[in-house]
Amino acid sequence: MYGWIWRHLPGNAWVRALISLLLVLAVVYVLFQYVFPWAEPLLPFNDVTVDNGMAVNQ
Amino acid sequence: MRPRTVVRTLSELCVTTGALLVLFVVYVLYWTGVRADSAMDEELGRLQDRWSRGAVGAAAAPGEPEAAPEQQLGDTPPEEGAPPGQPPDKPGDPSASSPQPGAPSRTPPRTDTPGQAPPAGAGPRAGRAFAVMYVPRFGAGWAKPVLEGTGTELLKRGLGHYERTARPGAPGNFAVAGHRRTYGDPFKDLDELRAGDAVVINDGTTWFTYRVDGRPYRTRPDDTGVIDPVPAASGYRTPGRYLTLTTCEPEWGHSHRLIVWAHLDATSPVAQGRPGALSA
Numbered sequence: 001m002y003g004w005i006w007r008h009l010p011g012n013a014w015v016r017a018l019i020s021l022l023l024v025l026a027v028v029y030v031l032f033q034y035v036f037p038w039a040e041p042l043l044p045f046n047d048v049t050v051d052n053g054m055a056v057n058q
Numbered sequence: 059m060r061p062r063t064v065v066r067t068l069s070e071l072c073v074t075t076g077a078l079l080v081l082f083v084v085y086v087l088y089w090t091g092v093r094a095d096s097a098m099d100e101e102l103g104r105l106q107d108r109w110s111r112g113a114v115g116a117a118a119a120p121g122e123p124e125a126a127p128e129q130q131l132g133d134t135p136p137e138e139g140a141p142p143g144q145p146p147d148k149p150g151d152p153s154a155s156s157p158q159p160g161a162p163s164r165t166p167p168r169t170d171t172p173g174q175a176p177p178a179g180a181g182p183r184a185g186r187a188f189a190v191m192y193v194p195r196f197g198a199g200w201a202k203p204v205l206e207g208t209g210t211e212l213l214k215r216g217l218g219h220y221e222r223t224a225r226p227g228a229p230g231n232f233a234v235a236g237h238r239r240t241y242g243d244p245f246k247d248l249d250e251l252r253a254g255d256a257v258v259i260n261d262g263t264t265w266f267t268y269r270v271d272g273r274p275y276r277t278r279p280d281d282t283g284v285i286d287p288v289p290a291a292s293g294y295r296t297p298g299r300y301l302t303l304t305t306c307e308p309e310w311g312h313s314h315r316l317i318v319w320a321h322l323d324a325t326s327p328v329a330q331g332r333p334g335a336l337s338a
Contacts, residue, residue, distance in 0.1 A: 001070045028081065036085040041210065043086065044312035045240040048305045049208045051220070051282050 086240055090214070094242035097215040101187040101203035109262040182206045189226055191217060191234065192258040192336055195251055202244050204259070208235045217244060220285050224299075226259045227266040227325055233285035233302040238309055238316070245305035249274050251318050256335035257301060265333040268301040268320035275317040276307055284317045292319040 005023075009016040040046075182188035187203040194200075203216035212218050217236040224230030236245040251257075251270050259266040272293060277284055281291075285302050288294050292302075299322035307316035326333050 001067060001074075003066070031078070031081060032085055032089060036082055036089075039082065040086060040090070040240075043240075045086070045237065045306065045310070046210050046213070047279060047312035048213065048237055048245070048315070049218070049220070049235040050277070050279065050284055050304050050315050050317075051208070 090240045091242050094214055094237075094240075098203055098242060098244075101205065101216050102190065102201065105187045105190065105203060105262070184221065185209070185212055187216060188219075189259050189261040192260070193251075193256070194258075194336060195255045196247050202236070202242075204234055213237060214241050223285055223302075224287070226261050227264060227299060227322060229297060229299055230287040231285055231289065231300045231302055232259070233304065235304045238305040238307070245303065245316075246309075248303060248305050248316055248318055249307075249309075251303075255320075256323075257303070257320050258333060258335055259301075260328065263328055265324075265326045265328060265330075266322060267324040267326075267333050267335045269323040270318055270320045272319065275319070276314050277317055279312065279315055281315065284315075289317075289319060291317075294319070294321070298322070 006016060006020070009019050011019070184207045185205060187205050189204040190201050191204050192201050204219050205212050205216045206219050207221055208218035213235065217234050220233040220235065223233040226232050236248075237243065238245050238248065251274060253270055253272055255270040257268040257270065259268070275284070275291060277291070283290055284292070284304065287300075288297055289300070289302065292300070294300060301320040301322070303318040303320075305316050306312050307314040324333065324335075
């Protein structure tokens with residue numbers, strides 16, 4: 001998979017390394033901005049109230 | 059497909075999964091805290107702005123507490139006339155400085171009509187910060203905004219006030235929820251609170267100093283009785299001005315809740331400066 005990506009990137013090794021870095025950063029951004037905020041409520045750290053039924057509606 | 063390709067693809071998948079997990083842990087343990095801390099600072103700043111503009115308490119001149127109307131909250135039980143300012147007669151109550159009869163109450167009786175925008179001068183708008191909480195036991199710099207409501211999104215920006223409970227300093231139970239872990243860990247050390255510890259609330263016009271009673275209490279997640287005006291398990295027997303803090307228990311789980319109760323010990327106008335509990 002990673003080899004395939006590397007082979008399909010344009011330019012010489014330095015350009016490819018730079019593009020790879022940008023790709024990694026883009027993936028991390030998408031994860032932190034969209035994927036993890038969606039996944040985080042599945043963990044038990046949000047339940048701090050004694051009336052979750054009420055809180056859910058807000 | 060050659061075995062070599064299969065092995066390589068599998069290895070890459072494992073490495074990718076591992077990296078994802080590490081990143082997620084970083085997100086939960088660190089990044090939520092970064093985001094929450096900046097959100098809470100923002101809320102505090104906005105609150106200070108609002109207070110310095112005098113949006114709060116033009117009516118409640120500092121030092122002129124008016125008598126709090128009884129039956130202030132719709133859900134205060136109709137116990138026969140809770141005398142305002144009656145110190146909670148709990149055994150071992152320090153009652154050092156008597157609570158002033160009638161904490162300044164700018165909030166007229168709240169109508170508990172859901173969805174209705176509160177009229178001007180009524181309780182704070184849902185989702186908005188209206189007070190700052192200080193707990194010296196959590197550190198001298200520990201100050202968190204208290205927002206109206208306990209929604210999941212709201213609790214990422216500060217502590218949440220249970221909407222149906224009393225206002226700070228008012229007769230009844232001022233109940234506040236906060237994260238134990240993640241999102242800034244505001245109530246990380248809630249289990250370290252002990253009897254006599256101060257929990258100070260500033261609502262822009264008044265400092266309310268509450269004192270913790272007993273040790274933190276562990277209960278079930280659906281035990282809404284702990285935020286009753288007179289919580290049955292708290293040891294309080296008479297109506298008074300109480301405070302309840304709730305968070306999750308165990309620290310990293312959600313099987314239980316951790317509860318801390320306190321009673322109002324002293325009030326002082328903001329103009330008089332920080333109360334003794336904070337300068338000590």
